[in-house]
Amino acid sequence: MHKPMLLALAPMKDVTDLAFIKTLNDLNSLPDYFITEYFRTVAHHKKMDPYIMRSIDENPTGRPIYGQLVGQEPEHLVRDALNLMNHACAGVDLNMGCPAPIVCRRGAGGGMLRSLRAMDSALGALRDSLPAGGFSVKCRLGYETPDEFERILPVIARHAPDRVCIHARTVREGYRSPVHPEWVKWAVETLKCPVIANGNIVDTQTAEAWVRLAAPAGLMAGRTALRNPWIFSQLRAHFRGEAATAPTFRDLLRYIRSLYKHTLEMQDHYVEEKHIHRMKKYLVYTARGLPEEFDHHMKRAKTSRDFMHICEEILDNDTPFPSTPPEDTHLFAHFNALLTQEKACLPAGIQL
Numbered sequence: 001m002h003k004p005m006l007l008a009l010a011p012m013k014d015v016t017d018l019a020f021i022k023t024l025n026d027l028n029s030l031p032d033y034f035i036t037e038y039f040r041t042v043a044h045h046k047k048m049d050p051y052i053m054r055s056i057d058e059n060p061t062g063r064p065i066y067g068q069l070v071g072q073e074p075e076h077l078v079r080d081a082l083n084l085m086n087h088a089c090a091g092v093d094l095n096m097g098c099p100a101p102i103v104c105r106r107g108a109g110g111g112m113l114r115s116l117r118a119m120d121s122a123l124g125a126l127r128d129s130l131p132a133g134g135f136s137v138k139c140r141l142g143y144e145t146p147d148e149f150e151r152i153l154p155v156i157a158r159h160a161p162d163r164v165c166i167h168a169r170t171v172r173e174g175y176r177s178p179v180h181p182e183w184v185k186w187a188v189e190t191l192k193c194p195v196i197a198n199g200n201i202v203d204t205q206t207a208e209a210w211v212r213l214a215a216p217a218g219l220m221a222g223r224t225a226l227r228n229p230w231i232f233s234q235l236r237a238h239f240r241g242e243a244a245t246a247p248t249f250r251d252l253l254r255y256i257r258s259l260y261k262h263t264l265e266m267q268d269h270y271v272e273e274k275h276i277h278r279m280k281k282y283l284v285y286t287a288r289g290l291p292e293e294f295d296h297h298m299k300r301a302k303t304s305r306d307f308m309h310i311c312e313e314i315l316d317n318d319t320p321f322p323s324t325p326p327e328d329t330h331l332f333a334h335f336n337a338l339l340t341q342e343k344a345c346l347p348a349g350i351q352l
Ligand SMILES: Cc1cc2nc3c(=O)[nH]c(=O)nc-3n(C[C@H](O)[C@H](O)[C@H](O)COP(=O)(O)O)c2cc1C
Pocket: 010, 011, 012, 013, 014, 015, 036, 037, 038, 068, 095, 097, 098, 138, 167, 175, 198, 199, 200, 201, 220, 221, 222, 223, 224
């Protein structure tokens, strides 16, 4: 049996919204905490995205949610952080990992990793403005190469965030490379606060590999939660030494119906095309490991009727849903590297 493991849903733009959070609630598969998709902090724009704010204001789960900011200027980050703290959020998370060129060019998100001085100022300003327990950081290992983390981590440590989540890749590595657990292990040994490991958790075995290699305080899962929303209840059962639920295609149909309902509720003025478009954004992940016809027909559905008809045709049966996605897709790749890595060895010169 393991020590208790914190579980988190990774923030994901346009998909881990209130509709998805409500769906996890319906399925009784909740992480210990949430982080919103990022709010862009920009100088001239004080009003914060009302769509994202709904996941804080209407969070039905009883689990804490942190508002995430992506930005660069300390003054504006603090302005938006204080605004967030006027809502029912548990704290503020600074995004230091987003690889989108438009974000990085401004020195925000992953771009912040290229300037230790800018990072230092932003972290310092947020730490000074947020209460104890209310400031977390989500970062990558570096911009170009993982060994940049050797210089980045001390800057983070200096500002004593309350929790640090590490997506164990560089910005250049995007989302499809193997992850680098050795650097997370180093952070676990170095920082005083809890460290959460993120990247390539697709099932209980990959989660277990993270624990074996880096011994983090918690695990954060993103894409896999869209594919298999039961991942949180499965991980919790696994770490307690209990049997995990094994969903069938019919359970998936239940998931899709719940998501369909909550996505519909999010629309102020119903536009069928918009609704179906959003459903497809979530379900491309779910399609991995389902018969190919699901992906083919689902992507081509134009009306809600067609969309639900396809889901029912293929999923209304007791076929077991594979617990692990195929590894060779553009959405899930290289996760087996976690299973085959025996030890997390740091490069020479780094002392634990
Ligand atoms: C579509 C998409 C949107 C994302 N949006 C965000 C975001 O808003 N904020 C953030 O910190 N990370 C974002 N990420 C990164 C995820 O939080 C996570 O770090 C990454 O997907 C690796 O975890 P995973 O392998 O469990 O998916 C996004 C990732 C994807 C695939």
